[in-house]
Amino acid sequence: MSSDSRSLQSSAVIDEAVQTLRNGGLVAIPTETVYGLAADAKNPEAIKKIFTAKGRPSNHPLIVHLAAPDKFDQAQVDWLPILTPWVRDLSEQALKLIEAFWPGPLTLVFKKDKSVLSELTGGQDTVAIRAPSHPIAQELLRKFKGGVVAPSANRFGKVSPTSATDVRNEFEGMLDLMVLDGGDCEVGIESTIIDLSSGDKAVLLRPGAITPSEIFAKTGVKVYQPGELDDGQLGNDLPKVSGSLKAHYAPTTPLRLYQPGRVLDALSEFPDIKSRVAVAVWDSESSLVLEDRPSTDVEEVIVSSDPTTFASRLYRSLRDLDQQGWDLILFPEPPTGEEWDGVRDRLQRACFGSGPSSSSHDSN
Known part of the structure; x- marks a missing residue:
């Protein structure tokens, strides 16, 4: 701001x-x-x-x-x-x-x-x-x-x-x-x-x-x-609060998280439907070595490895990627540590709710 x-x-x-x-x-x-x-x-x-x-x-x-x-x-x-x-x-x-x-x-x-x-x-x-x-x-x-x-x-x-x-x-x-x-x-x-x-x-x-x-x-x-x-x-007396549902903050494009160094595994998990994939990679890591995958159009998206900057741009990135017509969006699993808990929480709920569903809106 x-x-x-x-x-x-x-x-x-x-x-x-x-x-x-x-x-x-x-x-x-x-x-x-x-x-x-x-x-x-x-x-x-x-x-x-x-x-x-x-x-x-x-x-x-x-x-x-x-x-x-x-x-x-x-x-x-x-x-x-x-x-x-x-x-x-x-x-x-x-x-x-x-x-x-x-x-x-x-x-x-x-x-x-x-x-x-x-x-x-x-x-x-x-x-x-x-x-x-x-x-x-x-x-x-x-x-x-x-x-x-x-x-x-x-x-x-x-x-x-x-x-x-x-x-x-x-x-x-x-x-x-x-x-x-x-x-x-x-x-x-x-x-x-x-x-x-x-x-x-x-x-x-x-x-x-x-x-x-x-x-x-x-x-x-x-x-x-x-x-x-x-x-x-x-007991179970904790109050219900905003943003506590399992599926939330979700793009219409399927979103998945990959573990460090496991991009190819993540890609091979979805061989059937995936031809165009956006892969978010940490700015602190050298470019991914994506083997020749003629069937896959993969684009790297650099994301900040600073938790504050990552958080400030997370929804912007998800919205932009959602509008670009990818078949799959892959994000790296955030590191452990409570400074990452907020974005990890949002990403996990976003993954769970992502993908086209009967409730997804035509405007997206």
Whole structure:
């Protein structure tokens, strides 16, 4: 995102977007993670429009986006008045995480206040909240003076949008959809989600750019993996959250991961249908030696071996490759290490959901 992205959208345009939200309409907004399809979080009819536009199951919860409080001169920003309309109780842990990482790509799950609409929580007694750091999103939220729900601005299960053009391509039919252009998304994958609703333990529900070790280093809060807690403690009571379905973020072209040095194996696994294959290779590795495979038209696509850069370009690459008519897209398996967990999670779900299916959209 360029530093002048704020000037991309005049305040008059943002005022119009605020009015659209107040009138129960939808607005596509830039955030630092991906573009979101925003609606007034207090308006059940507006929330239903999101599910309809995305083709998203209505039991799938949404994330509430809030403006950060104005700093002025305070050393310590007071989040309490902003959160109390949404959240039943705010622990010391929660405040530490908020002070360290908001606004930013961290979503926290709380026990919800009774006034929070069940339309946005998927009928659960928890609510997921974050404060996006993108200046346009913040300006919109400050002027709106309320919360907006904003799942990724794409058809359900498909690749998330990281530019205004992606959003327009995704919703060609919705000619009246207002799209705020905030440039390309900086982070490029959805926020990290931490569950704080079960009491004293913070649990990772979706990996993202902010990792458990970074959280521990900055706040002293230990984040548990769902599998680390014995069933007696939590059972299957972890809340459902966005992006936790097995198939998600998926291109229409079949996508597979290959292990280091095993490109040819991956190619030979799909001999029947594959004639044109796009193979993503790490920029740190020398060019692949692809043996003479007369039947295969293989093109190399260089991807960054830096996890932050890789994440910021992942959906862009998948979208572009999806539109180029390949028969198969091969990506390298990300290295181990939690800084890669977010992109590994997205890639695995994308593989699982990829390929033409009865639900895939004709426009793709």
